[in-house]
Amino acid sequence: MIHIVKKEVSKTRDKILIRVGAVLAALVLSSIIVAFAGANPIELYIGIFQGCFGSIHRFGATIEKMVPLLVLSLGVMVAFKMQFWNIGAEGQFLMGAVGATLVVRLLPNLPLPIMLLCMALLAFIFGAIWLMIPAFFKARFGTNETLFTLMLNYIALTFVTALQYDFWKDPAANGMPKIANLPGNALLPSISGFNLSILFTVIIVLVMYFFMNKSKIGFEIAVLGESENTARYIGINITKTVIIAAMVSGGLCGLVGMFQISGVSGALSIEITGGLGFTAIIVAWLSGLKVPFVVMNSFFFAILLQGASYIQTAFQIPGSVAEMVQAIVLFFILGSEFILQYRITSDKKKREVA
Amino acid sequence: MNNDYVVKMKNITKVFGKVKALDHVEFSLKKGEVHAILGENGAGKSSLMNVLNGIYMPDEGSVEVKGQVVNISSPKDALDLGIGMLPQHYKLVEAFSAIENIAAGSRRTTPFLNKKKILDEMGKLIDKLGMDIEPFKKVYEMSVAEKQSLEIFKVLYRGADVLILDEPTAVLTPQEIENLFGIIRRMVSNGCSVIIITHKLEEVMEISDRITIMRKGTTIQTVKKSETTPQELAGMMVGDVMELNVPFLEVERGEKSLEVKSMTAIDRNKVTILDNVTFDLYAGEILGVAGIAGSGQKELCEGIAGLYPIKSGEVVFEGENIVGKTPEKIYEMGISLSFVPEDRLGMGLVSSMDIIDNVLLKDYRNKKGLGISRVVSRGKAELLVEKLNVSTPGIENHAVSLLSGGNIQKILLGREIALDPKLMITAYATRGLDVGSSQIIYELLNAQKAKMKPIMYIGEDLDVLMSLCDRIMVLCEGKVTGIVDPRKTSKEAIGLMMSGVMDEGEKQ
Structure with missing residues (x-):
């Protein structure tokens, strides 16, 4: 008989060893697939590394992929801490981008600093509202936020589709269904591939660290997440806490929408999210809802994303192979969580020993 | 050679993190005996039994069952060896009948349910043990005692002849406890051996043949019941000799501090759960609240603390009416209220x-x-x-x-x-606590009383209430049936009020 036994808390050293081991095992397995695709695995892995860190430009691209994922994960984390399962980051992301675009359409001639500020503000508000709708319904009528936030993703997506194909369609695009590019005064300034959103993200990380660990409201969110009865008992204003948490969570995800269109894509479209709102759930969860680990894991995921896109072009291998490598690594990392928490013992061995 | 012993546990050590839950523990069980394991909370009683039941693997030591050295790594292994443990919290399928619960998960069950066969066997066992189980009664219709009987039966049906009962009497009424002891005695006379975990001395003296006392993860001693006294056992349990009585502290009572007037509350099913409750609480006194479980004690505490909706009435604390205020508001008014709720x-x-x-x-x-x-x-x-x-x-x-x-x-x-609160409300502060810890808590409460704090003490042990409190308020079905001075009344009189008989003084 085989038994699965819960481990006592692992040492930090063991944790690192197991995780590194998982990545190595994943790379070995990926090698087989890569070899079938006709590339040399070793060269390919070196390629991934070079693709991420090989030059200032490539490193910039890695960071560019990290920024949205990191901020989204932080946003999702806040709601998760309250055990409010916000899986609507995709939708909040899109709505944030809609909010930012709206500013540009209404007041196209604002000077750059004010323009960026207004865009960020409206993006935050739009994202926040998109999460406060399900939060309100949950508080009032006890609706299930998991389904609610998920479905709001599709509403947001279809809404943006409607904007792109009809209402906000760029007449100058020769019939192409796209929304007009943002003017220069609405683009985040950048220096050799590093745009201003990086600076904002650093600030957000610091603020969120304080918010989660050292602020009253962060503590209240954690208490409320663990036990509503205890929250009532110590006199936490539950409605207020839920609203603030939903606002911060949705707002951060919305802000990413502004970062993305103003710093990366240059225009609102249905493709800007790239599924990052879902990846952020994995990142937040893997990080145990702790800010430093969210930063670490976002960086790791960014390497996977950037590495995969680099090797496609550098090695002329199909995009699907790059994605498979990515997925295998992810799979092994998730699997290693199991080994971190449980160990497998068999009766036979024990009996022989005894 | 060891045929007399069904179970022998030698040198058992189990470490959790840095805490040694069991430290070289010795334990043996003879065939056909009732063996009590006595100890304070956290002495390692349950841990030891979890080792025997295969839930914990010991880090050191060996277990012998019926003369064989064995390695028990799951409750299933334990059951194969004839050892069955009754969980503290019952694990029955509520929507199933007794007979279905017995069949579920038993390895003797055939793919198609042979109810008749199970019924036959049930009948035999029921006769032998004098158990009161109706085979087709659904679990959700059963009382706690019936569920317990069913659990015992389940374990026996699966072939156990060594039974481990973990605090089986905690949830039972005195009558039901008598019943359970009857079943245990008949099981033993039918060749079973029983281990009973408890920290109640009087039960130990009534039911057991031998007693193993545990303290801080070690076995202190195993004694025969006939050769010991409750005082000796209590001494071994807590270490040094302890005053078993609860001290009453004489304090000149101060000003009136809390005034509850005609407090009425209804529960979710529109049943009146607090009915016109009126009382005063003074600085420097402990007001005991007695009553059968569920007589409105919880709602009374939570109502004062602002956690339970009050339909009508007033709660006046130092001149201010705090009824209907949330805990947040009460805090903002500068009233530091300490409430130790039942649900820790x-x-x-x-x-x-x-x-x-x-x-x-x-x-x-x-x-x-x-x-x-x-x-x-x-x-x-x-x-x-x-x-x-x-x-x-x-x-x-x-x-x-x-x-x-x-x-x-x-x-x-x-x-x-x-x-350093202005008002203290404690609900079942010593429930489930051993003698030593309870003593500490009584002393803490008395120290607060000496500081002229008003204290409300909801309790269930009348002896404790009577010696600790200045006055006792008795609740029955949400009504106050009397507020009495425990030094001028008898336990029986309070018992009567708990069952709804109004105190003479109250009537007038």
Whole structure:
């Protein structure tokens, strides 16, 4: 008989060893697939590394992929801490981008600093509202936020589709269904591939660290997440806490929408999210809802994303192979969580020993 | 050679993290005996039995069952060896009948349910043991005692002849306890052996043949019941000789502090759960609240603390009416109210947080600004652990839910007292606590009383209530049936009021 036994808390050293081991095992397995695709695995892995860190430009691209994922994960984390399962980051992301675009359409001639500020503000508000709708319904009528936030993703997506194909369609695009590019005064300034959103993200990380660990409201969110009865008992204003948490969570995800269109894509479209709102759930969860680990894991995921896109072009291998490598690594990392928490013992061995 | 012994556990050691739950423990069980394991909370009683039942694997030591050295690594292994343990919280399928629960998961069950066969066997066992089980009654219709009988039966049906009962009497009425003991006696006369975990001395003296006393993870001694006395057992259990009686502290009672007038509340099913409750509470007194479980004690406490909706009536604290105010509002009015709720981990504490953060729960608001600081709470937590002798691997990064019940209660009560409250309400402060911990808690309450604090003490042990409290208010079905001076009344009189007979004084 085989038994699965819960481990006592692992040492930090063991944790690192197991995780590194998982990545190595994943790379070995990926090698087989890569070899079938006709590339040399070793060269390919070196390629991934070079693709991420090989030059200032490539490193910039890695960071560019990290920024949205990191901020989204932080946003999702806040709601998760309250055990409010916000899986609507995709939708909040899109709505944030809609909010930012709206500013540009209404007041196209604002000077750059004010323009960026207004865009960020409206993006935050739009994202926040998109999460406060399900939060309100949950508080009032006890609706299930998991389904609610998920479905709001599709509403947001279809809404943006409607904007792109009809209402906000760029007449100058020769019939192409796209929304007009943002003017220069609405683009985040950048220096050799590093745009201003990086600076904002650093600030957000610091603020969120304080918010989660050292602020009253962060503590209240954690208490409320663990036990509503205890929250009532110590006199936490539950409605207020839920609203603030939903606002911060949705707002951060919305802000990413502004970062993305103003710093990366240059225009609102249905493709800007790239599924990052879902990846952020994995990142937040893997990080145990702790800010430093969210930063670490976002960086790791960014390497996977950037590495995969680099090797496609550098090695002329199909995009699907790059994605498979990515997925295998992810799979092994998730699997290693199991080994971190449980160990497998068999009766036979024990009996022989005894 | 060891045929007399069904179970022999030698040198058992089990370590959790840094805490030695079991430290070279010796235990043996003879065939056909009732063996009590006696000890305070956290003495290692349940841990030892979990080793025998295969839930924990010992780090050291050996287990012999019926003369064979064995390795028990799951409850299934244990059952194969004839050892069955009754869970403290019953694991029955509510929607199933007794017979279906017995069939479910039993390896003797054929793919198609042979109800007749099970019924036959049930009939035999029921006759032999004098159990009261109706085979087709659904579990959700059963009383706690019936569920317990069913659990015992389930284990026996699966072929166990060594039964482990973990605190089986905690949830039973005196009548039901008698019944259970009858079943245990008949099981033993039919060749079973029974291990019973408890910390109640009188039960030990009534039912057991031999007694093993455990303290802090070690076995102190195994004695024959006929050769010992309750006093001796209590002494071994707590270590040094202890005063078993609860001290009453003589304090000149002060001003009237809390006034509850005609408090009425209804529950979710529109049943009146508090009916015109009126009483006063003075500074420097402990007002006991007695009553059968569910007579409105919980609603009364929560109603005063602002956690339960009150339909009508007034709660006047130092001249201000606080009825209908949320805990937040009450705090903002500057009334520091300490409430030790019945549900410790579900309400009083956050089970997944460590001691520091649990202390912080009541502190974090005192700091100005948006931030929190753990400095003050850390100091308080350290003091609390030291003063109340809380046994814990650490005050940080160690969830309170991992501690034993007594230690959890010490943290909750210690935190509330450290707040230096203006009013204290404690609900079942010593429930599930051993003698030593209870003693500490009585002393803490008396110390508060000496500081002229008004204290409401909801309790279930009449002896404790009568010696600790200045006055006792008796509740029955949400009504006050009497407020009496325990030194001028008898236990029987209070018992009568608990069952609804109005006190003479109240009637007038």
